[in-house]
Amino acid sequence: MGWRTIYITQKAKLSYKTNHLLIQTDMDLKQIPFHQINCIVIATTQSVITGYLISQLIENNIKVIFCSQNRNPCAELNGYYNNIQRNQNIEDQISWSITSKQELWTYIVKNKIENQIALMERGNLDTSDIVTEYSSMQPNDSTNREAVIAKKYFPALFNEDFTRVLIPK
Template sequence: MKMAFRTVVITQHCKINYQLNHLKVRTEDNIAQIPVNDISVLLIATTQAVITGYCIAELLKENVKVIFCDDHGIPVGEINGYFGNKLRNRCIAKQVHWDSKRTESLWQLIVQRKIENQGSLLSDLALNDTGFAELQATVAPGDSHNREAVAAKMYFPRLFGATFTRQDGANLINAHLNYGYQIFMAALAREIHSAGYLTEIGIHHVSSENEFNLASDLMEIFRPLVDRQVYEQRDKPLEREQKLALVDLLNDVVRINGHQSTVTNAMGEVTRQALDYLSGKRVELPEWVLKNEV
């Protein structure tokens, strides 16, 4: 099994094709060649790039996530292959019958880790983290008391200012957050698809209009990584440099369960452990202690 680790971002007019197991990117000034086995995500962040059908087909065979952006550089769609895992039918059959006690226990853990990571970020930035440890300690199975929402109401105003809300579409900070979250969502969807499961069937997110319910569930513990970067660039417009910084978070080194890993590989580890637990292959809940290596 290959260990792809690179996120390739295309930002200018070019032609992209496939040659001898390499992605070949030809611009007016240069030719770059990247081993396809190294690539986990290809983000085409411009409408001025041309990619051959043969190249797309070969990328899909290697399970590379291909994401397309609009003329503003915002992700609008992606391509998934049909044959991500030979055991896909068996995995999906398990997925639709996941045990409710296991889904509730896993969601409890996800919310606990998300609140823990939110509090840690506030503390790292010398901001007020009062109340987060107490909230984390009182998360019930399935988060039946909705501690996640309580934490969010405390967290975002402390991080981005008292008047900030996630519902304010005119606030540029939300554009930064949404862009970063979309990139993370796509990366997690790739891991889920690679494991042979559907992204549409989640454990907490169950919207019929959301094609990425399960990715939405699993990405919760990773959101503070995006939040940290957005905090650092919060006073800047969402332009090429800021978008690249958000995309490059996938290559950052974090500590997960006591060992160092890139964010992309940590996502793969979290996805595998979650699916093993939900499918009964793993008896105990994972730990998922995630620390930013800064």
């Protein structure tokens, strides 16, 4: 299983050569071994990818994500036969006990809030309100501390006028 995410942002030709991804640009040619690659994000519509490379990426369980003109993900390659492990993982997770799911959710929310506090501390921002809310966290975030903290975190990080509502262009 690879660890690298390859992010393509400029005009390039992507092809295959002896278990390597070839990335050819106007100025450069790079070869990256498949065993190092976890995911390829193609964030430009000006790239070309060969069919043979696509089939080899699928066979090697390397995820490929395509982005639209505004660089938002719009499609992903999934092979027909190599998702057996992923499907098994999903089935296993569905069958977990409610208690296990709640413990995991609590862990995820706590970790998220701890990261928010650490980021604020790095920026020398006041974390006292958020730490107070965090200390009253209940299992499964039954009192919804995540939302309460988010309502304080984002204005503290950006400004008092900050809103998380997306306004279409």
